[in-house]
Amino acid sequence: MNTPLDIVFWGIDQALADQVTEKVVTHIMELQTILDRFNSEAETFKVNQTAFSKRMVISPFLFESISNGMKYFQKSEGYFNVFAGKVYASLKEKSSFSENSLPIHPPKDIIKINTSNNSIRFLHPAVSLDFGGIGKGLALDETSKILDEFGIKNTFISFGGSSILTKGHHPHGDHWPFSLKSQKIAGDIWPLRNDAVSVSCSGHGSGKTPHILNPKTGDYPPSFTSVVQSVSATEAEVLSTALIAAPGEKHQKIASHFNVKKWAVFPIH
């Protein structure tokens, strides 16, 4: 995922910290070999290349990720879509967008899945899996399971600063006091205890190309930062992305579909 992973433990010895870290990193690398759409060895890449021409039996993890992607499409009212990688790519290259484009099609109309044997088939040539907006959330939820297996009580994990996972609390307080690093919107402290946080941004300014689009219009959304706190890193990741893609008047309704503790959207000045 080409993103720095910082893990902070306290209250355990170095050997256990090393052991847990190795297990976490190894597992994330394994997930990468499933979810990467650029690596020709990765399962997602192969599915994108093949699943329109023939039915494919896929790994349980990828099948679950696709099933969740369909669920999140519904919960986000179409503003979070893991099936439109090809369309997003062409939109980012400033190709034209029409209302007939793929992103507004419900996944059930363009993908056929068979739960009895974990098989999948794309029903439209433009379908292309892209887990870029959810991968770190999936990885952190898997990490949470590993931490529980090892009995880790207190940890703070940052996946590039945009995806946070916590267990327990800071050694000198009863929670982890998370805040944004931007001085302009840093005032709020979000107390985290066994929580995940996801931060998304529409990415205007400083010469950066926006990487989140409104899938219903192809427009770049206004400059906002969204922050979502949830016990599920994946839920937080999906909602924070959808809040950037969706217009403001939709936020409250979309957020109500998700199991989150707190969410906020800040304008970027």
Place this chain on the structure above:
Amino acid sequence: MQDKIQSRREFLKKMAITGSVATLAASPWLSAFAQSSTAGKNASDRVRLAVIGTGSRGKQLLRLLFEITESSNLEIAALCDVYQPNLQETKKMCKEQNMNPVLYNNYEDLLNKEKVDGVIIATPLHQHAHIAIDAMLAGIHVFCEKSMARTLDTTKAMYDAHKATGKILQIGHQRLFNPVYLEGMQRIHNGELGKLGQIRAYWHRNNDWRRPVPDNTIEMERFINWRLYKEYSAGLLTELMSHQIQVANWALQKTPVSVTGTGSIVYWKDGREVNDNVALIYSYEDGTQFIYDSMTSNKKYGLEEQIMGHKGTIEFETNRYYTETPPPAPGILQLLNDMESGFFGKVMIGGASWVPETAVKYNGEPIIENTDFYDTALQLEGFAKFIRAGKAPESLTREGYNASIWTLLGEIAIETGEKLTLANKYKI
């Protein structure tokens, strides 16, 4: 400038005293800087030097010698050049320093008449070998600018003369005395970069290399612009690459086993004979590679040597060290500091991570903080120290020899289009 040279001298001294076994094994010439930083002041301690070749490089060396004359107790006893304008310019330079060296037009006269301890040779490349060999046979120590000589045979003959006479033969690879390189090499040889897989280097310029000729005769054209003609120079290879393959050999502590390459004149089609662009690949016995290119019609990428191991990368020319495992984000570092100091402060780390498919933006860190380069002065100071000691570490000569011999074999590889190995008679 003297203060900065002194500062760098102290850096080398510290490294000579505190360096690891691996460091001192790979850079034993450092030991010369472990002792007192200044030479004795007595006339009997004075090192008498002559400079043969007073063109642009000779003048530059002379200026640096002026800076260390007092601290190293040097005397510039004689200057020699066949080209009168340069000789007269350097005479004037010396006069401004209250120095009055004897002038010669013929180096053999200088060697016969002057009782100098060492000569500094800064002539065109094709003249290095016979001057250096004659000097060593006359019992005089030699500092010779790189590359060593124009051909494989004359390069070997220089080395053989050094071995036969026991006289110092130091080749002007100034990076061997550069604090950035010495610190970086220490990290490499202590294993901080892990297993080295590739070394890439390049030197790109966008200039002519042609110098103005006082008259329009063919003889003066070849005399002044000797770098452009194969009789006298291998062009980019001997003028530039020889520095960088020396760095590669030093980093790997090995010499190559084969070389292949290509080259051509694509831009400067003005009658010159040497290539204006070259690309070569050197292979080492453990499978590592030195990948090199150089050109003179584009300067966007400048020059660099990139030493790449599985744990990190060093880019020497820009003084950068990059670990393969970037340090924690600033917010995480603050959290760690707070935890250690008992402070319950907020963790300011939240922010969007951009386009996760792209490589991590990580700017690395400097190898050392101060990058004032006075390495050429330090290597001349080293030469004076070695003369005073009567010997120099043999590895210093070998660094120059191996860089030169493999540079010249690269030239032959380009000309023949073949992958070449070094004949046993040139191996030392």
